[in-house]
Amino acid sequence: MTQIPIPFLFMRGGTSRGPYMNRADLPADRAALARVLVAMIGSGHPLNIDGIGGGAAVTTKVAMLSPSDDAGADVDYFFAQVGVEDGRVDFRPTCGNILVGVGPAAIEMGLVPATGETTEVRIRAVNTGARVVATVRTRGGAVVYDGDARIDGVPGTAAPVELMFRDVVGGATGAMFPTGNRIDTIDGIAVTCMDVAMPMMIARAEAFGLTGSESAAELDANRDFYARMEPIRVEAGRRMGMGDVSASVTPKVGLLAPARAGGTALTRYFMPKACHPALAVTGSQCLAACLVAPGTVGAGLADLPDAGPVAMRLEHPAGMLDVLLDYRRAGGTVTDISAGLTRTARKLASGEVFVPSAAWTTG
Numbered sequence: 001m002t003q004i005p006i007p008f009l010f011m012r013g014g015t016s017r018g019p020y021m022n023r024a025d026l027p028a029d030r031a032a033l034a035r036v037l038v039a040m041i042g043s044g045h046p047l048n049i050d051g052i053g054g055g056a057a058v059t060t061k062v063a064m065l066s067p068s069d070d071a072g073a074d075v076d077y078f079f080a081q082v083g084v085e086d087g088r089v090d091f092r093p094t095c096g097n098i099l100v101g102v103g104p105a106a107i108e109m110g111l112v113p114a115t116g117e118t119t120e121v122r123i124r125a126v127n128t129g130a131r132v133v134a135t136v137r138t139r140g141g142a143v144v145y146d147g148d149a150r151i152d153g154v155p156g157t158a159a160p161v162e163l164m165f166r167d168v169v170g171g172a173t174g175a176m177f178p179t180g181n182r183i184d185t186i187d188g189i190a191v192t193c194m195d196v197a198m199p200m201m202i203a204r205a206e207a208f209g210l211t212g213s214e215s216a217a218e219l220d221a222n223r224d225f226y227a228r229m230e231p232i233r234v235e236a237g238r239r240m241g242m243g244d245v246s247a248s249v250t251p252k253v254g255l256l257a258p259a260r261a262g263g264t265a266l267t268r269y270f271m272p273k274a275c276h277p278a279l280a281v282t283g284s285q286c287l288a289a290c291l292v293a294p295g296t297v298g299a300g301l302a303d304l305p306d307a308g309p310v311a312m313r314l315e316h317p318a319g320m321l322d323v324l325l326d327y328r329r330a331g332g333t334v335t336d337i338s339a340g341l342t343r344t345a346r347k348l349a350s351g352e353v354f355v356p357s358a359a360w361t362t363g
Contacts, residue, residue, distance in 0.1 A: 096281025152319025
């Protein structure tokens with residue numbers, strides 16, 4: 001069997017990991033690209049035994065980088081979510097945790113030169129149109145990975161990567177509230193359909209008979225919950241103008257509940273067929289925006305001022321995620337949303353990943 005080598009970096013970004021590649025090294029045709037990514041990850045087996053995936057949605061993600069033709073960006077970041085077992089590739093969403101590694105990867109790939117003790121990398125998220133500035137620690141022209149920053153869900157410490165997100169509203173649907181409502185009732189469940197960094201369907205945990213404090217494993221074992229939630233998610237996607245989302249990972253699902261560990265609110269995030277072991281970076285922004293927006297399912301869960309920036313701590317199964325949310329709230333609306341987060345990334349490996357030539361060439 002002839003195989004094709006593809007250069008790659010293997011990196012952890014936030015609480016996810018996967019291959020980071022130069023878009024120019026991959027097929028331009030979207031169908032061929034999907035076949036190559038399925039073969040690379042090993043989708044179709046619960047352990048991704050014939051690929052480099054890790055058997056979970058947080059380890060079957062792919063980042064593809066290229067120089068940006070946008071005057072406001074250095075790098076274009078194109079994301080793909082590969083299914084663990086179903087052989088599908090979803091190009092619609094983006095991933096904020098994988099995005100944490102984009103700045104370091106861009107420097108490693110030579111797409112952006114390192115400058116001084118820190119290097120700013122201006123990123124355009126191709127999937128959603130969001131603009132992100134990543135501040136990466138550098139020294140002697142190289143990325144620094146060791147440091148004292150700690151994030152829940154990842155052991156040890158590493159150098160911080162600061163992210164500032166802009167242009168996050170309506171990236172997938174064109175509107176913050178794509179259904180035109182702050183609350184929609186679907187099959188008896190009150191939900192807020194919202195598009196801030198990530199299109200989401202958000203509900204109170206109690207609406208599904210949950211406390212919100214259940215562990216990820218407990219939620220994943222509750223198949224009755226998923227059976228109830230998935231048709232509601234699909235209908236929410238239709239109302240959001242996203243078409244038939246039954247084969248897509250978006251809109252994602254979030255649950256909110258009152259804080260239990262001193263945070264701003266308690267959250268659970270679904271990908272959507274499994275509970276995230278921590279919390280997605282993009283999802284955290286949408287959940288935070290839901291908490292500050294009047295008339296949503298999140299309104300009233302936390303006592304928040306009418307203007308930011310506000311440091312919000314979102315409780316999740318692995319601990320806390322801190323979001324610095326800037327916004328303005330007046331006249332029943334919330335505007336001028338941007339968010340800052342500090343996460344970590346680490347280069348795990350580099351070299352070539354091999355895919356069967358048939359994946360590249362089969363029509």
